[in-house]
Amino acid sequence: MTEPLHPETEDMALAQVLAALGDETRLAIVGMLARGAGEPMTCSRFLHLGSKTGLSYHLAKLREAGLVRVRPEGTKRLISLRKADLDERFPGLLDSLMTADGSEQQA
């Protein structure tokens, strides 16, 4: 099992980030992480959103786009939102997304 690869902050591509977010499952994952006050979550926290295999796939998409960081910790993987990096690369984007996402939850 090889170390998970993450793009450098400056290598994040806008279209790739938006494509990664343009999926209900992945948007829900990011929403949970954003509401989680920066605390990393294990993959199993997202199991209600899909199958084990499906989540592995979606989390890889998010990681490759630069949205999340994955840190192996024993047999688990700790997933965290790359908030500081995203704010640096795309100022204001994450905040506006979370505001928008929050207003959708109500409806």
Added chain:
Amino acid sequence: MTEPLHPETEDMALAQVLAALGDETRLAIVGMLARGAGEPMTCSRFLHLGSKTGLSYHLAKLREAGLVRVRPEGTKRLISLRKADLDERFPGLLDSLMTADGSEQQA
């Protein structure tokens, strides 16, 4: 030829908007419109981005997501960014996207 359909502002779905933007061609179209100071553009203005048919497809995606308004004018179609509607529905999103897109152009 039936009138183009547009979602109401409150019916715009975040994931659909992001999916529409998660494509280089469509992101380029929106970028041009955003830099165009609100002036509507005809489809032919985007011809350097792809074929006539392809643009028709991509513009429909943008229209269905709520990003652009399409107004038939004679034999042409005037395309405009729904900036006010987007700012109302997703405050700050468009601005952060255009800032980010601008900073990508340089690289």
Added chain:
DNA sequence: TCAATTGTTCAACAAATTTTGAACAAAGGT
């Protein structure tokens, strides 16, 4: 009326994405 301009629609195709299940890998606990 005829031709040119502007853009859409359709069907076929190609390509990328997503889902599924089985098998595997690494670490921890007993």
Added chain:
DNA sequence: ACCTTTGTTCAAAATTTGTTGAACAATTGA
């Protein structure tokens, strides 16, 4: 050593997305 937990990898199948070219529709101008 064995079993459990946690998550990945692989290949196949299903689905969605994007592209192409031919035909069409509406408007404009000569």
